Amino acid sequence: METLQRYHQDINITPALTERINELISHYPEGRQKSALLPVLHELQDAHDNWLSVELQNKAAEFLNITPIEVYEVVTFYTMFNQKPVGKYMLEFCVTSCCAINKAEDVMDYACEKLGVKPGQVTADGLFSVVGVQCLGACGYAPMLQLGDFYHEHLTKEKVDQLIEDCKADKVTLHDK
Known part of the structure; x- marks a missing residue:
């Protein structure tokens, strides 16, 4: 704890x-x-x-x-409000029914392993956080995650690898403002 x-x-x-x-x-x-x-x-x-x-x-x-x-x-x-520091890129994996059935937790565990963190932690460089969240309302696209204002759907380990690399290269838009 x-x-x-x-x-x-x-x-x-x-x-x-x-x-x-x-x-x-x-x-x-x-x-x-x-x-x-x-x-x-x-x-x-x-x-x-x-x-x-x-x-x-x-x-x-x-x-x-x-x-x-x-x-x-x-x-x-509300889980959308963070009460402690988070990474610049917060990977919010949906872990409810449809995503769970489609192995969202496996993909989330893979992201944690790749980044060297446990869910809820921030990487040493401050770039990433990985968290499990409740339904994001995109069940037909499971497994999926939200990064900023955007959804990333039909996740695979390869898609997670690419997303992490794009974040590191500052090629990811977080907000639709």
Whole structure:
């Protein structure tokens, strides 16, 4: 079992990020700013190496004028929010029924072995994390993984090798923004 520890994160709230967060909040009626919590958390996470420290979660609460516990409840519920540092390239393997039947765990184990990590760990160079996640809703394309905003489907060891090499060569797009 991993020892609980507090992770430090440098927080950089730029004027552009503040403007974007305020714009998101403006989409909701006065007094209902909490409704912007999910998009605000996504913006903060995207701007801070894909994870949310307690301090950054507190900053979200401050932006939304809500209590920190209201943010913690959401961050701990949704697996799309990372509470500790992750690799630049987070390989999220679907491990539910259809993918499991199609040997997703074997492909995930192969990726872990190739990268020298266990699920949930970050490679020494900070480039990769491998995690198992629940259904990504692409059952017809099993086994599959999500990398950033994109799905990689019908996985084989060879496809995983190519994906890792493309990441190392910085040839992979993570976001569709």
